[in-house]
Amino acid sequence: MMQMQAKLDTIPAALSVAPASIVKMQAEKLSVYYGAFRAIAEVTLPIHDRHITAIIGPSGCGKSTLLRAFNRMHDLIPNARVEGKLTLDGEPLYGPGIDVVDVRRRIGMVFQRPNPFPKSIYDNLAYGPRLYGVNKKATLDDLVEKSLRGAALWDEVRDKLHQSALALSGGQQQRLCIARALTVEPEVVLMDEPCSALDPVATIKIEDLMRELRNNYTIVIVTHNMQQAARVSDYTAMMMMRPDRAGEMIEFDLTRTIFTNPQDKRTEDYVTGRFG
Amino acid sequence: MSAVGQSASRAAQPILPRGLIKTKNRHHTRRITNLAMLGMTAAFTLFAAIPLIWVTVYTVMTGAKYINVEFFTELPASVLQGGGGVSNAIAGTIIITLIAMTISIPLGILAAYYVAEKPNTRLGLVVRFATDVLAGVPSIIIGLFAYGILVKPLGTFSALAGGVAISIIMLPTIVRSTEEMLKLVPRALREGSLALGAPDWRTSLVVLLPAALAGVVTGIMLAIARGVGETAPLLFTILGNDHYSVRQIVQSGVESGMTPIQILRELVLSPTDALTLTMYRYSQDPFPERVQQAWAIALVVMVFVLGVNILTRALTARRLAGRS
Numbered sequence: 261m262m263q264m265q266a267k268l269d270t271i272p273a274a275l276s277v278a279p280a281s282i283v284k285m286q287a288e289k290l291s292v293y294y295g296a297f298r299a300i301a302e303v304t305l306p307i308h309d310r311h312i313t314a315i316i317g318p319s320g321c322g323k324s325t326l327l328r329a330f331n332r333m334h335d336l337i338p339n340a341r342v343e344g345k346l347t348l349d350g351e352p353l354y355g356p357g358i359d360v361v362d363v364r365r366r367i368g369m370v371f372q373r374p375n376p377f378p379k380s381i382y383d384n385l386a387y388g389p390r391l392y393g394v395n396k397k398a399t400l401d402d403l404v405e406k407s408l409r410g411a412a413l414w415d416e417v418r419d420k421l422h423q424s425a426l427a428l429s430g431g432q433q434q435r436l437c438i439a440r441a442l443t444v445e446p447e448v449v450l451m452d453e454p455c456s457a458l459d460p461v462a463t464i465k466i467e468d469l470m471r472e473l474r475n476n477y478t479i480v481i482v483t484h485n486m487q488q489a490a491r492v493s494d495y496t497a498m499m500m501m502r503p504d505r506a507g508e509m510i511e512f513d514l515t516r517t518i519f520t521n522p523q524d525k526r527t528e529d530y531v532t533g534r535f536g
Numbered sequence: 537m538s539a540v541g542q543s544a545s546r547a548a549q550p551i552l553p554r555g556l557i558k559t560k561n562r563h564h565t566r567r568i569t570n571l572a573m574l575g576m577t578a579a580f581t582l583f584a585a586i587p588l589i590w591v592t593v594y595t596v597m598t599g600a601k602y603i604n605v606e607f608f609t610e611l612p613a614s615v616l617q618g619g620g621g622v623s624n625a626i627a628g629t630i631i632i633t634l635i636a637m638t639i640s641i642p643l644g645i646l647a648a649y650y651v652a653e654k655p656n657t658r659l660g661l662v663v664r665f666a667t668d669v670l671a672g673v674p675s676i677i678i679g680l681f682a683y684g685i686l687v688k689p690l691g692t693f694s695a696l697a698g699g700v701a702i703s704i705i706m707l708p709t710i711v712r713s714t715e716e717m718l719k720l721v722p723r724a725l726r727e728g729s730l731a732l733g734a735p736d737w738r739t740s741l742v743v744l745l746p747a748a749l750a751g752v753v754t755g756i757m758l759a760i761a762r763g764v765g766e767t768a769p770l771l772f773t774i775l776g777n778d779h780y781s782v783r784q785i786v787q788s789g790v791e792s793g794m795t796p797i798q799i800l801r802e803l804v805l806s807p808t809d810a811l812t813l814t815m816y817r818y819s820q821d822p823f824p825e826r827v828q829q830a831w832a833i834a835l836v837v838m839v840f841v842l843g844v845n846i847l848t849r850a851l852t853a854r855r856l857a858g859r860s
């Protein structure tokens with residue numbers, strides 16, 4: 261509790277520079293359809309460079325859908341369709357001639373359940389760089405070590421790089437997946453409930469890691485855990501389902517404001533746990 | 537008022553009797569029924585197993601007597617001379633199976649991949665339907681087909697024609713088992729790869745296939761066992777060849793200065809023999825020694841097929857144990 265308080269206290273310092281920060285990604289009137297069903301409706305949301313943005317809201321309101329629109333994962337779903345505008349550094353991601361491979365390299369993703377490949381730790385991490393033609397052993401070794409250090413996992417696995425990644429604990433696997441996302445040197449990392457399958461200790465480790473990564477990466481995290489959103493994020497977007505079941509964003513602000521002085525009554529109810 | 541009270545009290549009555557049932561009689565009947573049913577299922581199971589046991593025991597008893605080293609290493613001798621072996625048929629079966637594997641494994645895996653990935657596209661549905669139908673086509677028709685497309689145009693019976701026919705037999709098994717395994721690979725693995733920017737084909741090759749590999753290998757092994765046991769597709773395709781010997785073809789090829797490719801052509805395009813086909817021919821031979829050799833072949837084929845099946849079972853069991 262003391263620790264958490266201490267961490268909360270560090271936020272304002274970070275946020276004092278926030279308003280001046282650069283907008284890394286911008287969604288404008290972004291809608292996603294699954295067939296005829298509109299899952300999210302006209303979401304307008306800035307993602308600030310080298311800050312952590314949390315997306316919160318009740319189950320089914322379209323948080324994952326929004327997140328997956330950010331790196332074009334919907335391209336994989338046959339009847340999914342995206343409308344509206346989404347930019348990365350001002351460039352439209354859904355524009356003509358944009359290579360989806362490029363989008364996914366620059367915008368990495370970590371999933372709800374750790375999903376290491378059934379290969380060695382090393383091969384999991386070398387997979388991404390190899391995709392982009394890095395095959396020299398020395399370079400790969402460097403990248404593997406760097407990303408493992410970046411994900412605070414190096415000390416735990418340095419002696420077993422060539423053992424199966426599936427032998428790691430759940431928390432280690434998730435940090436491996438974060439490391440794997442880092443190997444291709446993305447600018448933005450999307451995380452969809454990255455701690456929901458982990459125990460509290462592993463969760464704290466990932467949160468520490470996120471704060472660490474924040475220095476170099478832009479992070480967007482979906483979470484159901486209000487304390488987590490409050491602990492790690494700089495900005496928070498609150499989503500809700502409309503009566504037609506389309507999700508919309510009802511409020512976006514500094515995390516501090518969302519949790520202490522929300523404008524929307526529904527946000528207040530949700531973050532204080534009075535919702536549903 | 538009282539009617540309502542009555543119905544309510546009736547409703548409160550438990551439908552099934554409460555407490556332990558002590559009636560001796562009921563207990564008895566149940567036990568007897570149970571025993572009778574158990575006896576009956578056991579009897580039927582035994583009944584179903586009888587043919588398998590019988591065939592196995594009979595083949596082993598009859599065939600084992602005629603198996604010796606010569607049987608595996610020698611070409612057939614003339615009936616008058618006696619002795620000899622079936623090395624031609626063994627070589628032929630191996631070559632035919634290799635040809636069949638070369639065709640059916642890549643084709644089967646690709647088809648399975650397509651069906652698993654795009655089950656609801658038109659092509660996906662067609663491929664799926666075609667494999668189902670193929671699995672039910674009598675194998676002799678497949679032999680005729682290979683005769684039509686290879687033996688006639690090439691003007692010769694050949695290991696190739698036999699291999700193609702067997703590959704068609706093997707295909708449905710490989711497609712089905714591979715498809716099932718690919719479907720079992722969690723979606724999250726695919727997404728993990730695609731989120732790194734990997735293209736579809738690379739995801740399949742480097743992530744999905746290895747994850748499904750054990751199952752795919754199982755399917756391939758079963759398909760091989762099936763292919764080795766086939767006779768009908770070979771009747772019209774390989775002709776039979778008492779002199780087929782890989783060593784001789786290679787030796788004479790090297791001596792006459794042929795390139796490796798030419799030697800391979802010779803191996804693949806010559807008429808050849810196969811264990812099952814030889815067995816079929818020998819079993820109808822008037823000479824008793826031939827019939828005895830047919831039994832020996834039967835034993836070899838049976839042991840192979842049984843062995844592959846048992847091995848596959850063992851592998852599958854281990855995999856399932858490892859997973860849980």
Ligand SMILES: Nc1ncnc2c1ncn2[C@@H]1O[C@H](COP(=O)(O)OP(=O)(O)OP(=O)(O)O)[C@@H](O)[C@H]1O
Nearest residue numbers: 294297299317318319320321322323324325326337
């Ligand atoms: N592939 C899909 N096809 C059709 N509908 C989908 C698909 N994925 C999600 N949906 C629907 O879109 C809506 C939003 O789903 P989404 O997964 O984005 O919600 P969420 O906010 O992430 O929920 P949770 O908190 O439970 O993860 C839901 O009604 C869901 O049923």
Ligand SMILES: [Mg+2]
Nearest residue numbers: 323324325452
């Ligand atoms: Mg979700």
